[in-house]
Amino acid sequence: MPVSGLVVSLSSEKLPRDEALQEIRCEPRIIMGTLKDNRLAIVLDTDSQAEDQQLWNWLEALPGVVLVEVAFIGFETKQDSTSE
Amino acid sequence: MDADRRKFLKEAAMAAASAAVIGRSQAVHSSVVEASQVDGGIRWNKAPCRFCGTGCHVQVGVQQGEVVAIAGDKHADVNKGLLCVKGYHVGAIMYGRDRLTKPLLRKGAEFVEITWEQAIDTIARRILRAPEKFAFYGSGQWTIPEGYAAQKFMKGGLSNNHIDPNARLCMASAVTGFIATYGVDEPAGCYEDLDTCDVLINWGNNPAENHPVLFSRVVDRPAHGVKGRAKPAHVIDIGTRRTRTSELATEFLLMKPHGDVALALGIMHVLVAENNYDANFVEKHCSFRAPQESNPTLLGEAISFDEFKQRIAKYTPEHAAELSGISAAKIRELAKLFANRDLRITSLWCMGMN
Numbered sequence: 001m002p003v004s005g006l007v008v009s010l011s012s013e014k015l016p017r018d019e020a021l022q023e024i025r026c027e028p029r030i031i032m033g034t035l036k037d038n039r040l041a042i043v044l045d046t047d048s049q050a051e052d053q054q055l056w057n058w059l060e061a062l063p064g065v066v067l068v069e070v071a072f073i074g075f076e077t078k079q080d081s082t083s084e
Numbered sequence: 085m086d087a088d089r090r091k092f093l094k095e096a097a098m099a100a101a102s103a104a105v106i107g108r109s110q111a112v113h114s115s116v117v118e119a120s121q122v123d124g125g126i127r128w129n130k131a132p133c134r135f136c137g138t139g140c141h142v143q144v145g146v147q148q149g150e151v152v153a154i155a156g157d158k159h160a161d162v163n164k165g166l167l168c169v170k171g172y173h174v175g176a177i178m179y180g181r182d183r184l185t186k187p188l189l190r191k192g193a194e195f196v197e198i199t200w201e202q203a204i205d206t207i208a209r210r211i212l213r214a215p216e217k218f219a220f221y222g223s224g225q226w227t228i229p230e231g232y233a234a235q236k237f238m239k240g241g242l243s244n245n246h247i248d249p250n251a252r253l254c255m256a257s258a259v260t261g262f263i264a265t266y267g268v269d270e271p272a273g274c275y276e277d278l279d280t281c282d283v284l285i286n287w288g289n290n291p292a293e294n295h296p297v298l299f300s301r302v303v304d305r306p307a308h309g310v311k312g313r314a315k316p317a318h319v320i321d322i323g324t325r326r327t328r329t330s331e332l333a334t335e336f337l338l339m340k341p342h343g344d345v346a347l348a349l350g351i352m353h354v355l356v357a358e359n360n361y362d363a364n365f366v367e368k369h370c371s372f373r374a375p376q377e378s379n380p381t382l383l384g385e386a387i388s389f390d391e392f393k394q395r396i397a398k399y400t401p402e403h404a405a406e407l408s409g410i411s412a413a414k415i416r417e418l419a420k421l422f423a424n425r426d427l428r429i430t431s432l433w434c435m436g437m438n
Contacts, residue, residue, distance in 0.1 A: 056172075
């Protein structure tokens with residue numbers, strides 16, 4: 001169940017930026033944080049690395065998203081956890 | 085993962101991401117700030133990301149002997165607290181299910197696990213049986229001591245020249261280009277050029293996917309705290325195919341394969357024809373070479389500037405357009421950019437910062 005802290009760089013054009021923000025806001029696995037100068041801090045909370053990667057790909061594909069970068073990753077999948 | 089630990093990680097993740105957004109290092113959660121610090125049971129230490137040549141600094145969180153978290157090192161000038169998708173995997177790949185952790189010997193159609201002693205004995209016997217038939221394929225990612233040891237082993241130990249790394253397909257071509265052009269194996273630029281250039285021209289390079297952290301310094305300058313020339317660069321992407329870089333560039337120019345040389349010659353032709361170049365610099369610092377008439381070599385032979393001008397005379401924008409697939413008008417535009425001495429232009433060719 002990895003926890004990913006990402007920085008999303010958004011388009012400087014208002015319409016695609018606002019649409020991307022709305023899409024991200026509606027995604028329940030994403031926690032939105034600080035937004036400044038078209039850069040948004042988010043946390044992905046997923047059940048597996050595969051799901052994390054899929055969400056990353058979805059973010060990159062949003063028309064209003066310019067870049068997705070990693071600030072922090074805490075990874076421990078259900079399969080790898082010895083405590084479960 | 086227990087709830088408390090998960091909560092801790094989410095807080096740390098948000099703090100790290102927020103710090104990168106705000107650009108203030110003091111906001112970063114203490115558990116990802118300093119190496120060798122222990123917080124929440126996680127000990128943080130520092131490592132390089134080995135996935136590409138950018139050289140991002142990574143903070144690695146270890147718990148009970150296993151890597152459980154990674155973060156970009158906020159103190160690093162290269163990546164300033166951020167990593168790309170390759171950095172995402174740099175810790176997790178050590179625990180990939182298909183990672184090779186024990187020696188395996190092929191027996192028939194199967195791979196059978198053997199001990200390290202058996203593996204070393206088997207390899208040594210086979211090499212000594214026919215040392216001239218042994219080859220070593222190394223890597224541009226091996227360390228300098230590893231490369232040195234491999235060379236010594238092959239050439240000094242086995243008197244065998246069959247050693248080559250993957251750099252033959254990558255850096256070796258750049259090395260040749262640098263030595264031929266600048267007389268030294270060094271790219272004529274540095275990462276700060278990406279922060280301050282007015283124009284970035286990609287010649288078949290795809291930095292958005294190959295070196296995202298470096299590319300973000302071009303497309304996201306205010307966020308990287310660039311002072312002075314914080315306005316975005318004009319990014320011209322020249323390539324034989326569209327890439328993610330093309331999507332993020334200001335303009336994309338579709339080029340025929342091998343068209344880059346014709347394009348460069350066309351630009352030079354315009355600069356010379358319009359007498360729009362720094363003649364003083366050329367006279368003091370440039371020497372010109374051309375392939376020999378017969379048996380041409382890589383370094384060619386020395387020619388004069390006048391002879392160089394004669395040789396590029398045929399590369400008019402129209403002729404270069406035919407060879408490169410890029411319009412004559414666009415070639416003239418590019419020449420105008422290079423002629424403007426107030427503009428800072430950085431070019432990225434092949435792959436990486438070259």
